[in-house]
Amino acid sequence: MSNALPVADARQVRRYARELARRHPRGLAAALGLHALAAAAGLVAPRLLGDLVEGISRGVGAVTVDRVALAIAGFVVAQSVLVRFAHLASARLGERVLAELREEFVDRVLALPLSTVERAGTGDLLTRTSRDVAALSRTVRFAAPETLIAAVTVLLILGALVLTGPLLVVPCLLAVPLLVAGTRWYLRRAPAGYLRENAAYSDITDGISETVEGARTTEALRQQARRRARTDADIRRSYAAEYYTLNLRTVFFPIAEIGYLLPVVGTLLLGGWFYLEGWASLGQVTAATLYAQQLVDPVDRLLSWLDEFQVGGASLARLLGVAEPAEADGKPAEADGKPAEAAPVTDDGRLAAHDVRYAYRAGHDVLHGVTLVPRPGEKLAMVGPSGAGKSTLGRLLAGVHAPRAGAVTVDGRPLSELPLAELRTHVALVSQEHHVFIGTLTDNVAMVRPDAGPAEVRAALAAVDALDWAEALPDGLDTRVGAGGHPLSPAQAQQLALARLVLADPHTLVLDEATSLIDPRAARALERSLAAVLQGRTVIAIAHRLFSAHDADRVAVVEDGRITELGSHDELVAAGGPYAALWRSWHG
Incomplete structure (x- = not known):
């Protein structure tokens, strides 16, 4: 199982739900008020029918019956109209809340350190952005408003029962012990069960994505059987997790079915006895029986959507948990049982790393007391064998990771303490991995500075030798690229990333083999172009080719x-030394 991202606890979920409610007081009040009015309109008919039965038993005329029938029809129509507007108000509120949840989740995901994503694996993050968001969407759109409707309706029906005849409330209490016991039993087990179910699904997604991405390697190494075994094991865990929650539902739902039918049966039996004893009139018993019958639907909805709330609660916990630190970067860890000491911070106005150590796993440092102080305006190349720690050091210098011990500072301030927006005005990282976003070519370049004009975008593309091919696209710089748009080669995607970097204009740049996918002749021309554009800035280049x-x-x-x-x-x-040996080997 992957080292999954954190999950928020029940207290955090409840606090966030209360916060959402406080953000929309008017919308919530409007939805509740309309549902209450609709429920109240629905309560009039049973009372009128009860009075009608009582009147008929006393010999009232046909005119009275017609009036009561018209009144009942009027309240039914009024209830239908109120229900329509109540559902509309609930739907609007739900969509606004869901939009906020999605936006905040995207903000949390974009704020995640790369090291956190790498530790967790892509499967867990993909599951949260797809399956968990979809589950929460169903809860917000349907479960929440339906539960509000049901809760308001139950309260009003019970109030109507009390007004009809306090004794007639007693039969409805017969179901309370059964429903309370069954619900408590279910709620003690369901949240953890649904969290396990979602985590197991994350493992399936993670394993399948790894298999697809590494299909050629798997085939070359003849590891198909091993990958199938991994997938089968993940599916078995997912099956076991889903089977557990299914068992919970097969116990809870029959209990619920019995529980909300008991009031109807009890009211008929006890109400008949009360009538025979003279404790209640025939009209009261009739109205109470109809009210008990009306309780079936809202109680059924409450208990049915309770299961959906468990699914939605588990999904919300996973979405909120994305923002929680998991072995948080930037907090010194312990090595050999002793707390790490922070390195001294100097105020020398430059980017500097002092005695930094970093570990992806506790107790396994990949950097061991590295000190590096680039000179302002210089081009510093980092070379070495694969796996030596070049990229990790580059990410520390770019503020992507924070050191386990020691300090990386700019202008005397630790990078890990700077707000992201300020950090990127000082230093930026361009790695080997690039993404082309859905939109025009101009949008892709200008995303780092939305206020940039066409001339600045063209200048940035020209700086990285990309303007010629960009203008040759079907619609020039207005050509749509990304998924479903005009395809770009890996080298062109890389040049887009470099153009963004030119436009962002930080004073220090960390290039993690940023030209590795471009043809060697083009790469050399590109680096010369960058050298001219970035003159006066500090450039730290993690070099794959030694000409850099x-x-x-x-x-x-x-x-x-x-x-x-x-x-x-x-x-x-x-x-x-080692560099001379690398140089001789590279020259052949």
């Missing part, structure tokens, strides 16, 4: 999570 290091002001050699050499290309070649 050759053009740098200084080169840092990273091996086994440590910087083993630091100097200019000529100095390191002359030193005859």
Whole structure:
């Protein structure tokens, strides 16, 4: 099972639900008021029928019967109209709440550190953004308003019963012990069961996405049987989790069915006895029986949607949990049982890393006391074998990760303490992974600065040698790209990311093999173009091809999570150390 993202607890879910209610007092009051009026209109007919039965037993005339029938018809029509507007008010409120939930969830997802996503795996995040959002949508759109309607209706019916005859409330109390016991039994088990069900589904999604993404590798290594076994095991866990919640429903729902039929039977039996004893009139018994019958539908809806609320509550807990820290980056962890000490922070007006350590798993550092202070305006290349820690160090310098120990500062302030918007004015990361968003080419470039004009967008594309092919697209810079739009090659997508970086204009740039997918000749031209555009800025380039290091002001050699050499290309070649060996090997 993957190291899943956190899940909010029940207290956090309740607090968030109360907060949502406080945000929409008018909408909530309007929905409740309309439902109350609709329910009240529906309560008049049983009382009128009861009075009519009582009157007929005493020999009232046909005119009175006609008037009562017309009155009942009028209240039925009024109830229908009120129900329509009540449902409309509830639907509007539900859509507004759902829109807020979705927007806030997107904000939480975009604020997640990359290290958190990497630890959790994509399957859990995909499940939360799809299955959990869909489940919560059903709860907000249907379960919440239906439950409000049912709760208001039950309260008003019970009030009407009391006014009709206090003794006639007694039969309705017969179901209370059964329903309370059954509901408590169910609620003690259902939330954890639905959380397990959703987590198991995340594992299935994670495993299938891994299999699809690595299909060629799986086939080349003949690991098909192993992947099938992993998927089968995930499906078995999901089946067991869903079977558990199904068993809960097969116990709870029959109890509920019995519980909300008891008041009808009890009212008929006890009401008849009360009538024979002279404790209640025939009209009162008739009205009470009809009220008890009316209780069936709202109680049934309350108990039926209770299960949906458990599903929605579990989904809301998972959506809220995205914002909770899981082994939060930026908080020093412990190594060998001792708290890590923060590195000294200097106020020297530059980006600096002092004695930083970082671990993706507790007790397994991948960086070991690295100190690196780029000079303002220089181009610093980081080279080394794969897995040496170059990309991890680059992400620390870009503020994506926070060190387990030590400090990464800019202008003397730890990067991890800066607001994201301010952080990106100082330093930005361009990695090997790029995304083309649905929209025009201009939208894709200008997303980092929505106020940028066409001339600035064109200048940014020209800076990364992308303007020629961009203008050659069917609609030029207005061509729609991304999913379903005009396809772009990996190199073109990479150039878009670099154009965004030029437009963002931070004073320090971390390029994590940012030109690795571009043809070597184009990459060299692109880097020369970038050098001219970014002159005066600090550029930290994680280099895959050593010509990038050759053009740098200084080169840092990273091996086994440590910087083993630091100097200019000529100095390191002359030193005859690890960099010189890499250079000779690269030249063949």
